[in-house]
Amino acid sequence: MPVSAAVRPYDHFLLDLDGTLWVGDEALPGAVDAVAALREAGKTVLFLTNDVRHPPEGFVRKLWRLGFQASLPEILSVGAAVQFALAERISGGTAYVIGSQALVDHVAEAGLRIVNGTPFAPRADVVVVGGHDAFVFEELKVATQAVLRGADLIGATRDATFPMPDGPWPGTGAILAAVEAATGRQASMIVGKPEPTMYDAARDRLGEGRILGVGDKLDYDIAGARRAGMDQALVLTGGATREDAESAEPHPTHIADSLGALVLQEG
Numbered sequence: 001m002p003v004s005a006a007v008r009p010y011d012h013f014l015l016d017l018d019g020t021l022w023v024g025d026e027a028l029p030g031a032v033d034a035v036a037a038l039r040e041a042g043k044t045v046l047f048l049t050n051d052v053r054h055p056p057e058g059f060v061r062k063l064w065r066l067g068f069q070a071s072l073p074e075i076l077s078v079g080a081a082v083q084f085a086l087a088e089r090i091s092g093g094t095a096y097v098i099g100s101q102a103l104v105d106h107v108a109e110a111g112l113r114i115v116n117g118t119p120f121a122p123r124a125d126v127v128v129v130g131g132h133d134a135f136v137f138e139e140l141k142v143a144t145q146a147v148l149r150g151a152d153l154i155g156a157t158r159d160a161t162f163p164m165p166d167g168p169w170p171g172t173g174a175i176l177a178a179v180e181a182a183t184g185r186q187a188s189m190i191v192g193k194p195e196p197t198m199y200d201a202a203r204d205r206l207g208e209g210r211i212l213g214v215g216d217k218l219d220y221d222i223a224g225a226r227r228a229g230m231d232q233a234l235v236l237t238g239g240a241t242r243e244d245a246e247s248a249e250p251h252p253t254h255i256a257d258s259l260g261a262l263v264l265q266e267g
Contacts, residue, residue: 001033001036001037001040001264001265002037002041002264002265003037003038003041003043003263003264003265004262004263004264004265004266005265006233006254006256006262007038007043007212007262007263008041009210010043010209010210010211010212010231011043011044011208011209011210011211012043012044012045012046012206012209012210012211012212013038013043013044013045013046013211013212013214014046014048014199014202014211014212014213014214014215014225014230015035015045015046015047015048015214015215015259016047016048016049016214016215016216016217016221017047017049017051017059018049018051018162018163018216018238019162019163019215019216019217019235019237019238019239020214020215020216020221020235020237020238020259021035021047021063021066021068021259022062022066023163023164023165023237023238024163024164024165025062025066026066026165027066027067027068028237028258028259028260029258029260030258030259030260030261030264031068031258031259031260032066032067032068033260033264034259034260034262034263034264035068035069035259035263036069037263037264038263039069044206044209045074046074046076046202046205046206047059047063047070047074047075047076048076048193048198048202048213048215049075049076049077049078050078050156050157050159050162050171050172050192050193050220051077051078051162052077052078052079052082052099052100052102052103052130052131052132052156052157052172052192053099053100053102053103053130053131053132053133054077054100054102055077055079055102055105055106056072056075056077056079056080057072058102059075059077060072060075073205076198076201076202076205078130078156078157078191078192078193078198079102079103079106079130079156080106080201081191081192081197081198081201082103082106082107082110082128082130082154082156082191083106083107083109083110084110084197084201085154085189085191085197086107086110086111086112086126086128086154087109087110087111089189090110090111090112090125090126090152091111092111092112092113093112093113093125093126094112094113094114094115094120094123094124094125094126095107095108095112095113095114095115095124095125095126095127095128096114096115096116096121096122096124096126096127096128096142096143096146096151097114097116097127097128097130098127098128098129098130098132098135098139098140098143098175098179099128099129099130099131099132099156100130100132100133100134103128103130103132103156104116107128112125112126121142121146122142122145122146122149123146123149123151124146124151125151125152126151126152126154127143127146127147127151127152127153127154127179128154128155128156129143129153129154129155129156129172129175129176129179129187130155130156130157130172130175131156131159131170131171131172131173131174131175135175140175140178140179140182143179144179144182144183147179147183147185148183152188153179153180153183153185153186153187153188154187154188154189154190154191155172155173155176155187155189155190155191156172156190156191156192157171157172157173157190157191157192157193157220158172158173158176158190158192159171159172159173159192159217159220160173160174160177161173161174163216163238163239168239172192192220193215193220193221193224194219194220194221194223194224194225194227195224196227196228198224199213199224199225199227199228199230200228202228203228210231211225211230211231212225212230212231212232212233212253212254213225213228213230213231213232213233214232214233214235214259214262215232215233215234215235215238216234216235216236216237216238216239216240217238217239217240218234218240218244218245218248218252221234222234222248222252226250231253231254232252232253232254233252233253233254233255233256233262234252234254234255234256235256235257235258235259235261235262236255236256236257236258237257237258237259242255
């Protein structure tokens with residue numbers, strides 16, 4: 001499967017997951033063949049995701065289940081980036097985490113003591129916010145109390161939604177906005193795309209060579225890659241339209257109907 005002229009000049013590809021490779025539990029048409037073609041062409045692939053619901057191992061399992069090849073070092077999740085950022089910024093202390101068990105584990109691995117479900121939760125030193133499917137009001141209440149008592153507020157991302165087969169679902173940004181509204185405080189740090197932390201980590205893994213950042217969101221995937229000095233490719237499988245892309249200033253380096261259309265050579 002030869003690759004298109006558009007992607008031949010690049011050595012490395014940062015590939016978003018939701019809305020780029022899949023929607024829900026279905027691989028997008030042409031995506032499996034596109035990733036396989038990049039590998040056959042000798043390109044390096046790094047999967048870069050703002051999804052905080054799963055550990056890196058979970059993304060590897062899902063990629064294989066949907067027909068993609070992937071290894072653990074090829075996954076750069078925002079949860080792993082949160083762990084790295086916390087370890088660099090904070091020395092010990094307690095943390096209350098809104099998020100899945102995967103995010104809780106990443107925060108614990110950064111050296112913080114998790115106080116979820118204890119009487120000390122409203123007095124945590126740090127509140128880390130990530131979206132998850134089991135979110136309940138109690139989490140918003142405890143986070144609000146902790147932040148109003150002086151906890152440092154850290155958001156995994158500001159993604160307001162993510163694509164699902166039945167339409168967009170609320171993302172981390174929606175929950176973080178609720179905490180910020182309740183407390184009158186802005187998060188002191190956002191880790192995921194389009195912030196530089198994710199792209200610094202990506203460069204560290206990839207090494208030298210030209211990088212193309214590929215994703216479905218103008219304000220996250222495209223803006224983040226641009227800010228990091230990388231070329232960008234917007235795929236129109238996650239909600240953005242060609243009109244959105246063409247009216248953006250500056251335009252993405254490449255615009256394609258899908259990852260398959262971007263990567264695979266026609267004919």
